[in-house]
Amino acid sequence: MTPTLTGTKKVVTGNHAVSYGAMLARVQVISAYPITPQTQIVELLSEMCANGTLRAKFIKVESEHSAMAALIGAASAGARAFTATSAHGLALMHEMLHWAAGARLPIVMADVNRAMGPPWSVWTDQNDSLSQRDVGWMQVYCESNQEVLDTVIQAYKVAEKVLMPAMLVLDAFVLSHTAEQIEIPNQTLVDQYLPPYQPVYKLDVNDPRSFGALAPPDVYMELRYKMHQAMEEALTEWAKADEEYYELFGRRYGLIEPYRADDADLILVTSGTVTSTAREVIDELRAEGRRVGLLKIRVLRPFPAQLVREALADAQKVAVIDRNISFGMGGIFAQEIKSALYNTHDRPPIFGFVAGLGGRDITPKVIQEIIEYTESHDEPEDLIWVGVKR
């Protein structure tokens, strides 16, 4: 369907795409602490708050731990809450990430993927966000600045429906500091898509309740079960939110996106900006008549296991590119995919490649090498280090 109210074309960085997304979502409380490469997100939001473009309270806290704690207070009192961080900032938040999820608060956060120190690095990899895989936050890995903006808005839609917090993830510099033309959606349409946050329960002196009190063993497990159920429900809600977004704005992304994968013998699995590079490589190889395809994982939590199984069902081989490493095990996306496929009957062999840590470029040549390695080896390998100097 064609959008009825058009947006504005603008050339913006990935960071500013986040800021515009938060503005359009009409966030009410922002709390953040500076960290490279995230800082531009909250700088622009500060300006928006100062000049009245955005009617929000911005609490300029003394740490990321406090940023998340402030948002937990704000969301508990019924406000739509937002923050952005990166790497060590996200790690410092860890305790409060559990708290936000356990408290079922639909906070949305942007994490600019940055490698963890030491040694210090400001460049991209996924170890910061993947270290928070199990805290109960939804995680969405974005490929383009447009997707970044759209995902902020979609994230609130889903988070407020299932009452789980959501983290959208974008690569440091490759997206955060790279400008591209995007459409800033029309505010009226966004308001139609995302009505104000109206929690059923909140801190309210006219309806006093206690939030987060000690839960004995006879109730704790049920609360965790409900969190998992909410994540399962979120699989459907992401799909619905994406379709509804498409109806209004003409763009959709899917939880996963197969690309030229239908008749592919080899399917490459990627996340984040590596996907864009991989698309180019797939197109070139397809032009040569080679049966290769691509699967982009966009939503990692909740993990769309069934969709992944279907997308990879007919592949002869799968090659997963991980811009992350679980030391002593291997790439984390590869583990997730192997885990999803293990109980199926005709599962393809899965090759796990670790590449691009600490911002090392994953070029078309690197991706071609990964494909060629997979094609030329029969036995799958759990962990293949790409381009490492030994």
Next chain:
Amino acid sequence: MKNFTLPSEELMGSGHLGCQGCGGALAMRYALKAAGDNTIVVIPACCWTIIAGPFPYTSLKVPVLHTAFETAAVAASGVRAALDIQGNTETTVLAWAGDGGTFDIGLQSLSGAAERNENIIYICYDNEAYMNTGIQRSGATPYLAWTTTTPEKTPKAEPKKDIMAIMIAHRIPYAATATIAHPDDFIRKVQKAKSIYGTKFLHVLAPCPPGWKAPSEWAVKLSRLAVQTRVFPLYEVEDGERYILNEPKEDRALPVSEYLKLQGRFSHLTEKDIQAIQDLIDKRWQRLMRQVRESS
């Protein structure tokens, strides 16, 4: 205490889970009587995590947000921001933390909130150790006191951190000390805090009978003795500079031994130890008197 009537409103239920004679429980009762029912309480990990009651019970008739140990002041800041943006500037946001959550692990976020002059009341009920985990030393534990991590052979070697001086250095609009032995003074201070915009800090001594090794009926008595011996003088500081002394007004204080000898946590002290504590107390008192004089 002349013609003082305790506000009749009871916002704390009798079925709470505090230990017998808990100073911190009585402190909350007084604080809420003063703050009133238009109050949201934010409680980090502390004895009050338990006292407030487990799910699905609550001992308070006002909304409670439980939060992580080090986050009372900043979670309260978030609640405040959310209320403000929704047009509610009237509800009082009360952060209620123990000494561990204030002097130690929560000091950073408290300092941040104070520096931003967040419009909240922060009350530290100070029982002078990590009592909820079983009496471990904190930055608020007094000099030479016994705790389970400062055994009698090596009692706490450092004096209590001066949290009031730290908060006053932030030049917040209001900081005060209070005890449960002086409910008129305590309630007046909470009401005064309510009437002021910005960060208000109250430091309340909250005797812990099990932790201090004293009979459970002595929480009020110990609070009164703490004031009379100048261990815990009652005073207020406005805008980080105007010092007002409330109690004790007498020229001669009771010797600190009168306070120490009632508590098992000090039973190992020698005469020399007691004199060393007395010297510390005298020195601090002289400094306070100087501050009161200089600001009057």
